[in-house]
């Protein structure tokens with residue numbers, strides 16, 4: 001009865017775990033949840049802007065597109081407002097780009113590890129993924145990248161504080177990747193929701209802004225900086241890709257939520273976003289440092305990790321042979337939720353890893369959760 005693609009529709013372990021982690025006793029390192037205290041809460045005045053309640057343009061509110069384009073220019077991606085498409089969360093961008101470019105059997109270059117809900121979407125459309133190892137110690141595997149680019153139609157990369165590894169591509173790596181993509185004429189899909197969450201220095205400019213020839217889609221989100229419940233993100237695309245992407249958006253949901261667009265426009269226009277982020281960074285820096293200290297106290301010599309410069313995650317490598325799914329279940333029984341690393345790879349047999357989120361629990365619960373987790377490891 002279902003379409004053939006539904007055979008390829010896997011469930012997302014994160015969303016399944018999220019349901020379990022709602023209990024107040026649960027210490028959750030599993031999702032990518034912002035801290036409750038960091039969520040932006042606007043002063044909700046009755047809205048006089050009647051337009052918010054009417055159907056709106058598929059591309060998004062003109063004022064918001066303009067503000068997004070200006071902000072992108074400031075971080076190194078020059079573009080016009082006509083290149084901006086407002087999304088109901090950047091997850092929608094993954095769906096639209098997959099619909100635009102992925103047929104059954106189409107090769108898609110992905111990082112290994114990669115954001116699991118992107119793998120879920122590419123798989124649904126029948127992509128044949130070409131994994132490129134990226135890790136916090138060795139950086140990008142350029143031999144695998146060059147090989148993959150020769151074959152891939154689309155290259156999906158999260159170069160800035162990657163989910164899950166936390167890795168941030170260096171300036172040199174960004175230049176090399178841009179040159180490789182230009183040579184191969186693969187379409188770059190750069191996913192960048194963590195750019196503003198940089199705890200030491202500032203994030204390097206996107207790869208998309210360094211391309212000379214290749215087509216590209218870049219996307220960002222307001223979920224991690226303001227609030228995920230707004231469901232608001234955006235994509236910026238090479239002009240040649242805009243018309244079909246706008247049509248796909250029309251076919252998917254007509255347009256993004258206008259109330260959220262109205263709120264975010266205000267927040268961008270009056271500088272609240274920058275002030276809010278500046279307030280959140282010390283909180284997250286403290287939590288990151290608390291997790292690094294707890295890991296060092298309880299797991300030094302038994303696991304490996306790099307303290308991330310930005311984003312929301314630690315990526316922990318465990319001794320060979322550790323069964324991370326069994327570990328996840330034993331940790332859940334102790335009211336600690338963690339994400340097994342296997343979910344972020346398309347192929348079995350990866351080194352055992354865990355992704356630990358540090359933004360949601362406070363430092364006391366981080367210490368308690370890491371101590372409980374360490375007690376479960378040999």
Ligand SMILES: Cc1ncc(COP(=O)(O)O)c(C=O)c1O
Nearest residue numbers: 032089090091115163221223233
């Ligand atoms: C790499 C990456 N892309 C996209 C998303 C989706 O974010 P949203 O739809 O909330 O903008 C996430 C969320 O965790 C993510 O980590």
